[in-house]
Amino acid sequence: MARRVPRGQETRARILTTALGLFARRGYGSVSIEEIAHEAGVTKGAVYHWFADKDDIGRELQHDLYERLSLASMHTFVPGDDVVSNITRAFDTYLSLLGDLGEARFFLRDAWVIPALDQAGRHDHEDAVDMVRRVLAAAIDRGELVTLDADALARVLLGVFAEATLHVLRTGHRRAAEDVVRHLLESLRATPARPARAAMRRGAVR
Amino acid sequence: MARRVPRGQETRARILTTALGLFARRGYGSVSIEEIAHEAGVTKGAVYHWFADKDDIGRELQHDLYERLSLASMHTFVPGDDVVSNITRAFDTYLSLLGDLGEARFFLRDAWVIPALDQAGRHDHEDAVDMVRRVLAAAIDRGELVTLDADALARVLLGVFAEATLHVLRTGHRRAAEDVVRHLLESLRATPARPARAAMRRGAVR
Numbered sequence: 373m374a375r376r377v378p379r380g381q382e383t384r385a386r387i388l389t390t391a392l393g394l395f396a397r398r399g400y401g402s403v404s405i406e407e408i409a410h411e412a413g414v415t416k417g418a419v420y421h422w423f424a425d426k427d428d429i430g431r432e433l434q435h436d437l438y439e440r441l442s443l444a445s446m447h448t449f450v451p452g453d454d455v456v457s458n459i460t461r462a463f464d465t466y467l468s469l470l471g472d473l474g475e476a477r478f479f480l481r482d483a484w485v486i487p488a489l490d491q492a493g494r495h496d497h498e499d500a501v502d503m504v505r506r507v508l509a510a511a512i513d514r515g516e517l518v519t520l521d522a523d524a525l526a527r528v529l530l531g532v533f534a535e536a537t538l539h540v541l542r543t544g545h546r547r548a549a550e551d552v553v554r555h556l557l558e559s560l561r562a563t564p565a566r567p568a569r570a571a572m573r574r575g576a577v578r
Numbered sequence: 579m580a581r582r583v584p585r586g587q588e589t590r591a592r593i594l595t596t597a598l599g600l601f602a603r604r605g606y607g608s609v610s611i612e613e614i615a616h617e618a619g620v621t622k623g624a625v626y627h628w629f630a631d632k633d634d635i636g637r638e639l640q641h642d643l644y645e646r647l648s649l650a651s652m653h654t655f656v657p658g659d660d661v662v663s664n665i666t667r668a669f670d671t672y673l674s675l676l677g678d679l680g681e682a683r684f685f686l687r688d689a690w691v692i693p694a695l696d697q698a699g700r701h702d703h704e705d706a707v708d709m710v711r712r713v714l715a716a717a718i719d720r721g722e723l724v725t726l727d728a729d730a731l732a733r734v735l736l737g738v739f740a741e742a743t744l745h746v747l748r749t750g751h752r753r754a755a756e757d758v759v760r761h762l763l764e765s766l767r768a769t770p771a772r773p774a775r776a777a778m779r780r781g782a783v784r
Binding site: 535538 | 726727730731733734736738740741742744745749753754755757758759761762764765766
């Protein structure tokens with residue numbers, strides 16, 4: 373029977389896991405390729421066989437974390453449920469996963485301020501903007517959300533999520549940032565919490 | 579009568595203005611100190627007398643633009659007016675000034691993705707967070723805004739403003755981003771637009 377993971381891929385995965393641990397514990401800037409190789413128990417040559425340089429490792433780790441987080445968040449979308457509940461749940465899932473990442477989350481926080489990684493992260497960001505814009509545009513068309521420009525709203529909301537996430541990573545507490553995000557998301561509903569009764573009442577008074 | 583601006587300061591100002599024009603027209607990365615000196619009609623030595631390197635010029639320009647924009651925005655605060663109106667007006671003023679900056683606004687957009695400048699911009703950002711947090715905390719204490727953590731809210735709102743500004747710079751139109759910002763800010767009022775009547779009505783029905 374063939375090995376499910378080729379030996380080379382195992383080495384590559386070990387280099388990535390080792391690098392992530394080192395980056396998270398000691399900070400991206402102060403870790404060298406030599407240390408990664410030593411800690412992973414491979415030669416420097418083996419590292420350079422798989423990666424062009426340290427930034428290449430960093431970009432791979434960042435993209436992998438991004439994919440895991442965004443895929444898991446998207447999987448919480450319940451078809452038929454309203455968009456505000458879906459987006460709120462997706463963001464909650466994102467924060468929970470971030471918490472579960474352990475030390476890796478410190479690398480993610482740092483990655484945003486490492487130029488070489490930030491640049492690569494922009495492509496992921498544009499993918500995220502595209503996805504959120506499509507979800508919002510459909511909900512605005514259905515009359516589920518207030519009528520705002522879907523592109524502007526998608527970018528602003530991703531700014532909200534990014535700042536809220538940084539607040540959670542910085543303070544170590546979720547509640548304050550989550551409350552802000554929930555409040556802003558709730559404000560986007562075209563109809564308030566109890567739409568039918570409120571509308572009737574308003575009609576009756578007029 | 580003494581000259582109001584010493585000759586050296588005039589040279590320094592001319593270098594800055596020239597550099598800003600070049601950065602805005604051609605992009606920060608492709609402009610050299612030599613070109614700045616040539617275009618400003620001074621020697622390279624004169625440029626290096628005032629600035630350590632190109633990033634030093636960039637940081638000075640960025641900080642100067644930040645100060646002009648934030649001071650002007652703060653001056654639109656009307657004491658006694660509600661905080662949502664004040665913040666909305668401050669953001670409108672910020673966008674108007676950005677439009678009036680002409681080509682300089684392109685430098686500002688680029689500066690956010692130039693590592694050396696972005697780093698320096700973080701100090702300005704923390705100042706802005708401090709200011710907004712204080713304004714929000716006072717309004718929450720007065721019962722004027724919904725009860726949310728002032729620190730989390732300040733950071734998230736600055737993320738909103740930054741993304742909205744980038745949207746305006748990217749699309750060349752203010753309306754879409756402004757509508758999003760206004761809507762989110764309005765949602766922060768502790769009492770909705772016509773609080774008294776709505777509350778009475780609700781009370782009467784129950």
